[in-house]
Amino acid sequence: MSTFNLPDVGEGLTEAEIVTWKVKPGDTVVVNQVFVEIETAKSLVELPSPYAGVVSELHAAEGETLAVGTPLFSVTEAGSTPAPMHNVPDVAEIAESDTPVASEEPGPLVGSGPKADAVKRRARVSRPAVGKSGKTAAQSGGSPVIPAALSDTISRRASEFSQASTRLTAAAKPAVAAFVDRVLAKPPVRKVAKELGVDLRQVIGTGGQGEITRDDVLSYKGQREVERDAAPTFWSPQGVELDSRIVRTPVRGIRKATAKAMVESAFSAPHVSIFVDVDASRTMEYVARLKKSRDFEGIKVSPLLVLAKAVIWAAARNPSVNASWVPTETGAEIQTKHFMNLGIAAATPRGLLVPNIKEAQDLSMRELAIALNDLAETARAGKTSPADMTGGTLTVTNIGVLGIDTGTPIINPGEVAIVAFGTIKQKPWVVDGAVVPRWITTLGGSFDHRVVDGDLSARFMADVASIMQEPALLLD
Structure with a gap:
């Protein structure tokens, strides 16, 4: 049976907290399989196993803080030789390594380090440019032609707009100011906010130029629901023992x-x-x-x-x-x-x-x-x-x-x-x-x-x- 101790996981770090065990006693593990997720003073780190075999014991519980060198877990090996501890690389070196490890043969411990999530972006949808005739340039065979009736309508609308602009009075300016100062949000986002009963003036926009996005609205709604649900039960009744009215969270x-x-x-x-x-x-x-x-x-x-x-x-x-x-x-x-x-x-x-x-x-x-x-x-x-x-x-x-x-x-x-x-x-x-x-x-x-x-x-x-x-x- 071989025991793996908590290695040095970074510059100047002497301890780490067990966040999540990825295995349990009786599970079979292979070399370089992630067996535990730990939290250091700097980040979450996934540790790979240097042994292949059956997990015989976990030496700490989730939430427990261990010092470097403390036993983490023990493995009953299936005829393999454990990786020598002096070959365990620093996590900073692991994170900077681009070499994938697929072998399950025993040897020096090589970890994947902190695992970066894949960035998912929506594919850009390209659309052909449409001319004012309703056809693309390729369909029309050349430059788009504006029908005479449409041209007259455009001219008339432009004239009406110009005349309306000159009639703008001081009485109308407050309405214009209100329009300029309103929150930035697209119509679909405003519709979602209205359906959820969210006042957009209370939402902080994270989009370009402070524009409010759909995620901003949903996040605001979710946060408010959690606060609203917790509010009635937040205060403990009088007469209850003092210690039960104080929540103590370990600083670690x-x-x-x-x-x-x-x-x-x-x-x-x-x-x-x-x-x-x-x-x-x-x-x-x-x-x-x-x-x-x-x-x-x-x-x-x-x-x-x-x-x-x-x-x-x-x-x-x-x-x-x-x-x-x-x-x-x-x-x-x-x-x-x-x-x-x-x-x-x-x-x-x-x-x-x-x-x-x-x-x-x-x-x-x-x-x-x-x-x-x-x-x-x-x-x-x-x-x-x-x-x-x-x-x-x-x-x-x-x-x-x-x-x-x-x-x-x-x-x-x-x-x-x-x-x-x-x-x-x-x-x-x-x-x-x-x-x-x-x-x-x-x-x-x-x-x-x-x-x-x-x-x-x-x-x-x-x-x-x-x-x-x-x-x-x-x-x-």
Whole structure:
């Protein structure tokens, strides 16, 4: 009988929690078959078996936290030789390996690491261009011909529209303003909201330019139903023993690591925060153009993409924000990084994760968009690898997706700067002496004052804001 112990699953990690056993005593396993899912302080990881045989014992229960080196499970082998423990690779190496393993013969343990979910996108439906005659150009054999009757109707309608526009009075302007300020949602989405009794004004849109999607409506409805069902039973009646009125949740896994990191950062690095309001109207126009571009077909594009590029661009102009404060035997040193591992704070069901995009400075706009999408989907699925959680140099947190204007973010440990991206909404803005509606956002930045002085932080934030105001500067 052979026993497999919990291996070292990442840089600096000493323990892991058993989330789900994939086998039970009596089951037959083969080499490299996933037998357990564990949660470390950084991510969910699936461990493969180094043995082939019959599971004889599981040494821990689901929800139990084990230290590295503690027995996990025992296997009665079927004539195979166990993989030597010194050949167990680090999970970061596993995650970076592209070599598939199909052999069931005994040998060195090779795992699949965190498993990335397949990205499913709807196929684009191409339709032939239809001319005003009702036929395609191919059907008509040339340029479409507009019938005389239709041409007269178009001219008459245009004349009526022009006359109606000139009759617009001050009394009609409030109605126009109400139309401009209404929520963005397509007719099918409005129909779904009406059927479900959802007030679209209360829903936060995640689509382009803040448009409310069908998933937004369903998510809002589901959340409200859960809250409504739980509300009457949330409060415990008076007179019940106090301990039964308090729910105690152990702090462990990702939540434990996040809490420790935030306390260390907040009380070891002297934070200074600054804010800037930005007219992001041109960014919204630029994002709309990218969505229509053939190069970005099937790729989700949002203003966060422009902000990510802006941060990379601004850091190159202000290198000290892309650095670390590192204690040494004689004091400390500042390590300025000439590469950008851009961290993106991601809220997941298991807590806050900050995976990073390696060498982000070398990515094109399209490549960066793909990387952002992959990072978000992997994080939401809880499959972010330990390798993707380490080595970050500067972080962006998108609090605007929740409808928040701004905030004072805490710097990710090991870095000296973080940028918070607030929601983009239409507000009155003065342009050339006239008040006009513009898409406005607020950027917030927190900096380690040991490395980043006030002047440097202001210049960096001004550079980021300049790109949001005019993305064409990225072409310079």
